[in-house]
Amino acid sequence: MHSFGHRANAVATFAVTILAAMCFAASFSDSFNSPTPTASVKILNINWFQKEANANDEVSMTLNISADLSSLFTWNTKQVFVFVAAEYETPQNALNQVSLWDGIIPSKEHAKFLIHTTNKYRFIDQGSNLKGKDFNLTMHWHIMPKTGKMFADKIVMTGYRLPEQYR
Amino acid sequence: MGFIGEQVESIRSMQVRQVLTQIISLGMIVTSALIIWKGLMLVTGSESPVVVVLSGSMEPGFKRGDILFLHMSKDPIRTGEIVVFNIDGREIPIVHRVIKVHERQESAEVDILTKGDKNFEDDRLLYAQGQQWLQQHHIMGRAAGYLPYVGWVTIVMTEQPIIKYILIGVLGLLVITSKE
Structure with missing residues (x-):
């Protein structure tokens, strides 16, 4: 036995x-964690803005990104993946989401940051619709746990506009 | 030798009726495992509800040997989500993050670009030759839950098949020889 x-x-x-x-x-x-993150993104400069040889618009910009995501961290948080995406609608596409910058926050101490950067990923449209285009910049975060369920949320910032002319 | 001798002795002393009971209980174990797997497929809507991370391209979030639970809902794919996708002509599915989404007005067809968190370049080099975007049908599921280390069991068993056979043999013997 x-x-x-x-x-x-x-x-x-x-x-x-x-x-x-x-x-x-x-x-x-x-x-049980109800976080209160804050974020703000400023476009400091449009570095250049042109139509590529394959007829897609591309823009390069300098961004100022500041955020305080420390309230997202709990004892079960391994890291937070954060990124800023441009989101807009075109006649062809109901939604375009283009990631411009991302980063990994390894701990709560690094969760309050201010970054001055050009877009890390190319901002290319599908087609040529970016002249004078209104768009949103959205800060998304994806909480990656030590174990269990993953959480994601975002802050949408509205009122950004691209120039009327290529430069 | 006490342990093995005990097992051999219990095989010798078995009756036909008892053997049948053991076979049935073995069948129950196999079928209930199958039921759990198929049930998970139904609940999550993904053809493989659990995947093992095989590469380090999502480090430090996911390491080799970690397990991801997938979910496949009707919700459209959005940037930031970690998806598992199959490339035509590639055996092994890839777990990477979505960085670009272009969704059509009328048809809701979608173009998706992915990238591994640790990689410097996006995944266009991994896609089939000339392929620029992933479509909905490439996506097997999106990661919803995470469990570290557990996947090492399957990695070891696929890479060292001998361990798999030893394990199956020992477990089978234990099931057959155990007395309730």
């Missing part, structure tokens, strides 16, 4: 059950 096999089995089963329960509890505790 109490052979080595039985004891080993009981210990292993118990250990796995406890681990699973702890993972679930850690992940569940995240849902």
Whole structure:
């Protein structure tokens, strides 16, 4: 009845059950966190703005990104992936989302930041619709946990506009 | 030798009826595992509800050997989501983040570009030759949950098949010889 096999089995089963329960509890505790992040993005300069040889508009800009995402961090947070995307509508496309900059925040101490950067990924339209285009800049974040469920949310910033002429 | 001798002895002393019971209980274990897997497929709507991360291209978020739980809902794909996609002509699915989305007005057809968090370049080099964008049908699911390390079991078993056979053999023997 109490052979080595039985004891080993009981210990292993118990250990796995406890681990699973702890993972679930850690992940569940995240849902009690109600974060209050802030973000602001300024376009400092349109560096250049042109139509490429393949007829797609491309723009290069310098951004000033500041945010305080420290309230996103809980004890179950491994890192926060943050990015800023330009979002706009064109006659052809109901939604265009183009990621301009992203970063990985490894800990709460780094979650309050101010960055001055040109767009890390190319801002290229599908077609030539960017002249005088109104667009939103959205800061998205994706909370990557030590274990369990992943959370994502965003702050939408409106009222940005591209120049009427190529430069 | 006590442990093995015990097992051999219990095989010798078995009756036909008991053997049948053991076979049925073995069948129950296999079928319930199958039911759980198929049930997960139904609930998540993804053809493979659990994937193991095989490369380090999403580090430090996901490391090799971590497990991702996928979800495939009707919601459209958006930037920032981590998706699992299949490239035509490639065996192994890839887990990367969406960085660009262009969604059509009428048809809701979508063009998606992905990138690994740790990679410097986007994934156009990984796609099929001449392919610029992923479409909806390439996407197998989006990552919703995460569990570290557990996937090492399957990595070890695929890379060292001998361990898999030993494990299956030992487990099978234990199931057959156990007395309730």
